[in-house]
Amino acid sequence: MLERELAVLAFQLTTPRLRECVLCFVHRMLDEFGCDGRLRWACHWRGLRAPQATALERRLAQRGGYCDCEIFDNGWxxxxxxxxxxxxxxxxxWRGARPTCRGVRRGSSQPCCLWMQLHRPRWHP
Incomplete structure (x- = not known):
């Protein structure tokens, strides 16, 4: 029974909110669970909210986001x-509490209006 309750809790804690953009979700997950050197949270978000966004990892890498924390260090x-x-x-x-994600349309892998791209040269692996 405990294992089931833990699985439900883990699902609730790591599920993107309704219309939550990829960057707001990843930033929220990094605050809670940190970075493990992969695009763990970005890929998790994509799998649940935008499975057709097959180029998400490539787009993040082009901006220097080779892991979740680098998305914000180098890209946005x-x-x-x-x-x-x-x-x-x-x-x-953040000024005060973290703002609520401004939302994106269903299936969009674009960030909401809370985020801006950093103006740096594109990364080439």
Whole structure:
């Protein structure tokens, strides 16, 4: 019985919210569970929300996102008015609580309007 309850809880914790974009989901999962050096959360999101987005990993890699955390280190960041720089810890932080994902249409692998691409050269493996 405990195993079943744990499986249900794990599913609830790691299921994308309704209309949640890939970047909001991955960022939320990184805060909760961290990065394991793979595109674990991006691929999990794709499998549940946009299985037809077969080029998602390639698109993320072109922006330097070879694992979940690199998506945000190299490819995308929150729009400027959503974050503030905290010099004490040398880190960008959300202004207040993390905003709710602005949502995307069903099956879309594009980020919502909370995210902007970083203007860096494209990565070529």
């Amino acid at each position: 960041s929150p729009v400027g008015d959503a974050v503030t720089y905290d010099a004490a810890i040398d880190e960008w932080r």
